[in-house]
Amino acid sequence: MTPQDIGRQYDDIAAWWTDYHKRSDYGVTALERALTMAPKGGRALDVGCGSGGRLLKRIEARGFDVTGLDTSENMIKLAQSNHPKARFIHGDICDYQDAQSFDFILAWDSLFHLPLKQQKPVLSKLCRRLSAGGVMIHTFGDDIGEHTDQWRGQVFYYSSIGVQKNIEILHDKGLSILHLGRDQYPERHIYMISQRPAT
Numbered sequence: 001m002t003p004q005d006i007g008r009q010y011d012d013i014a015a016w017w018t019d020y021h022k023r024s025d026y027g028v029t030a031l032e033r034a035l036t037m038a039p040k041g042g043r044a045l046d047v048g049c050g051s052g053g054r055l056l057k058r059i060e061a062r063g064f065d066v067t068g069l070d071t072s073e074n075m076i077k078l079a080q081s082n083h084p085k086a087r088f089i090h091g092d093i094c095d096y097q098d099a100q101s102f103d104f105i106l107a108w109d110s111l112f113h114l115p116l117k118q119q120k121p122v123l124s125k126l127c128r129r130l131s132a133g134g135v136m137i138h139t140f141g142d143d144i145g146e147h148t149d150q151w152r153g154q155v156f157y158y159s160s161i162g163v164q165k166n167i168e169i170l171h172d173k174g175l176s177i178l179h180l181g182r183d184q185y186p187e188r189h190i191y192m193i194s195q196r197p198a199t
Contacts (some may be wrong), residue, residue, distance in 0.1 A: 001157035003092045006113045007071025009154050010050070014074035016152070018051040018082075027108050027191075030183055031055050031137060034193045035062050035104070037178055038135035042103030045069065045129065047093050047138075048110020051078035052086070055108060060086065064104055069093055093125075094118050101131040107138035108191075116146050116159040120169060127173035133198035136175070140166060142188035163190060170194050 010017070041063030046056055049068030056079070059066055066086040070076050076090045089096075093107075094114065105126055114122055123138070130136050141160035148155050163180070170177060170192075179193040 001115075003071045003094060003114065006157065007073065007075075007092075009156060010070075010072035011074040012154070013152050014051060014072060014078055017075070018053065018078050021051075021053050024054060027055055027183075028058065030181065030191045030193075031058055031106065031108070033179060034106075034135055034137040035059070037193060037195065038062070038104045039133055042131070042134075043067070043100065044104040044106070045102040045126075047105065047107040047126070048113070049079055049088065050075045052082040055106065056083055056086065059104065059106065062104075067098075067102075069096060070110075093122055096125075098129075100129075101134070102129055103131050103134045105130055105134070105136040105138075107136070109139050111138055112140055112158050112160060113156070114159060116161070119159060119161045120165070123166065123169050124173055127170060127175055127194075127196075130175065130196045132196055135178070135193065135195045137191060137193045139189065139191045142182065142190050166190075166192060 044059050044064035044066045046068045049070050068088045071092050073090050076088050079088050143160045144162040146159045148157050175194040175196050177194050
């Protein structure tokens, strides 16, 4: 299954997703932890931004100019309506080639939809896009390999390279790990906060 396939699946649930998360604080505590470690303002990248909402609002409130990227065309349309000051791109992070750096990068529940072979190159790309002193928060599964799951009447694809490989990639790209947590225990959902040293 390709990222474009995933995008079309999210097209089908975009309205439901947006409405459901209006009442959700999922991910907020982890994001706010990351934001306290980040610069105040600058450029931010939201990978798999969906329709925006609770997380993107908090990034904007910290003074960041946000670029959102998502493979779902319907999600991007909703995000543009919900966040008129942000910039949104309907595209695939695997192919994303913008050369600018970012002071804050969020990839919440998006990288785990990538093909397994794209996990390392995409995470490496995000590391390279992080500016000096910049902070990244990303999520992944505490598992190794590929699997599918039934959700909202569709079969969704997931993949993970596991905790140790994520750590190795960040270290290899010069980032320091500031926090690692399982925010939905006993589910095997990991979030990691990392930073590129300022000097």
